[in-house]
Amino acid sequence: MNKFLSVYKKKKVLVTGSTGFKGSWLCFWLHLLKCNTIGIALRPEKGSILFNKLKIKKKIKQYFINIENYKKLNQVIKKEKPDLIIHLAAQSIVSLSYKYPQKTIKTNVIGSLNILEAAKENNIENLIYVTSDKCYLNKDNKKIYIESDRLGGEDLYSASKASAELIFEAYQKSFLKAERPIKFASARAGNVIGGGDMKKDRIVPDVMKSLINKTRLEIRSPKAVRPWQHVLEPLYGYLILGNYLIKNKLKKNIQPNWNFGPDVKNIKSVKEIVLKSLKYWNIKKKFIFKKNKKFREVNFLMLNSKKAYKEIKWKPKLNFDDTIRLTVEWYKSYYNKKNLEKITKKQIEFFLKK
Numbered sequence: 020m021n022k023f024l025s026v027y028k029k030k031k032v033l034v035t036g037s038t039g040f041k042g043s044w045l046c047f048w049l050h051l052l053k054c055n056t057i058g059i060a061l062r063p064e065k066g067s068i069l070f071n072k073l074k075i076k077k078k079i080k081q082y083f084i085n086i087e088n089y090k091k092l093n094q095v096i097k098k099e100k101p102d103l104i105i106h107l108a109a110q111s112i113v114s115l116s117y118k119y120p121q122k123t124i125k126t127n128v129i130g131s132l133n134i135l136e137a138a139k140e141n142n143i144e145n146l147i148y149v150t151s152d153k154c155y156l157n158k159d160n161k162k163i164y165i166e167s168d169r170l171g172g173e174d175l176y177s178a179s180k181a182s183a184e185l186i187f188e189a190y191q192k193s194f195l196k197a198e199r200p201i202k203f204a205s206a207r208a209g210n211v212i213g214g215g216d217m218k219k220d221r222i223v224p225d226v227m228k229s230l231i232n233k234t235r236l237e238i239r240s241p242k243a244v245r246p247w248q249h250v251l252e253p254l255y256g257y258l259i260l261g262n263y264l265i266k267n268k269l270k271k272n273i274q275p276n277w278n279f280g281p282d283v284k285n286i287k288s289v290k291e292i293v294l295k296s297l298k299y300w301n302i303k304k305k306f307i308f309k310k311n312k313k314f315r316e317v318n319f320l321m322l323n324s325k326k327a328y329k330e331i332k333w334k335p336k337l338n339f340d341d342t343i344r345l346t347v348e349w350y351k352s353y354y355n356k357k358n359l360e361k362i363t364k365k366q367i368e369f370f371l372k373k
């Protein structure tokens with residue numbers, strides 16, 4: 020067994036956002052590790068497939084509650100008293116933050132505040148509080164962000180993630196610093212791809228859906244450069260960080276914020292991602308570039324993750340080709356009605372052998 024992951028056997032881990040993309044992969048992985056996993060989330064969205072295809076409901080104890088409802092959230096945390104909370108629940112789509120600004124703030128800011136408060140009230144020992152690479156103030160100047168960089172956001176999604184981080188810091192300083200300096204951590208990862216994500220306005224799911232449904236493939240911002248990362252990379256980062264938190268192994272004065280970004284070699288344009296995906300699907304398909312952006316988006320975002328390399332021995336494992344190959348293999352298996360639990364397990368094993 021992997022030296023970082025054996026700690027999860029029989030531990031109680033509560034994952035918020037368990038019906039979502041990252042949450043379903045994480046709950047599946049924790050189940051393989053024989054962890055006693057609790058999920059909190061809204062019911063799976065129409066069109067989403069992962070939670071059901073991976074049979075997560077049978078593998079974990081699932082509560083369908085809204086994290087904006089402090090009373091209900093607190094009841095579950097009080098009852099379950101997990102060893103670790105991994106908070107992933109969010110309104111996670113930038114374009115939807117233009118359509119639903121209040122909803123985005125309520126879930127991402129008030130919901131996250133509720134997680135902190137319930138964790139504090141119930142003396143939860145360990146928390147990984149996931150925000151985003153978009154929490155950094157991004158002026159589109161090709162900067163590579165480190166954990167201490169200035170937070171901010173010029174769209175509501177980014178502002179919600181920056182706000183969630185500010186509240187996290189205030190909680191640390193107001194309530195936790197003296198007794199538990201490093202047991203609550205915030206984690207920031209970049210654009211994540213991998214099998215089963217069906218969200219709208221995310222490039223890889225859009226490409227995969229157009230291949231599965233044989234519909235027109237429309238791409239916006241072909242030149243936009245992103246740090247692409249397989250979903251297993253940040254999840255592995257959270258699991259390693261969780262190991263360090265649970266075992267109390269972090270240096271005493273370390274700051275509680277962690278970047279988990281991809282290798283610079285995985286910085287690729289949207290166009291490169293599309294071409295590589297078509298290659299691995301083994302299909303020639305025309306795609307159309309949409310000129311008019313529906314909303315403002317920054318074109319470059321890159322994280323410096325040296326702190327995680329140094330302090331917790333986390334490093335990205337997959338190169339760009341493996342990242343796309345695994346992703347396409349998963350969607351193609353779905354298209355061909357293969358056993359997706361088997362494919363997912365095989366991909367996790369492949370990842371761990373890297």
Ligand SMILES: NC(=O)c1ccc[n+]([C@@H]2O[C@H](COP(=O)([O-])OP(=O)(O)OC[C@H]3O[C@@H](n4cnc5c(N)ncnc54)[C@H](O)[C@@H]3O)[C@@H](O)[C@H]2O)c1
Nearest residue numbers: 036037038039040041060061085086108109111151210211
């Ligand atoms: N996927 C990415 O590329 C990416 C990149 C950077 C950061 N993130 C962050 O990682 C986290 C997980 O992302 P994801 O891609 O799995 O998102 P997702 O949209 O697939 O899943 C979101 C999950 O949160 C739950 N949720 C939403 N609102 C809720 C509410 N009010 N109460 C309870 N549960 C609620 C949903 O039910 C779902 O389980 C989010 O915080 C997201 O912002 C994701």
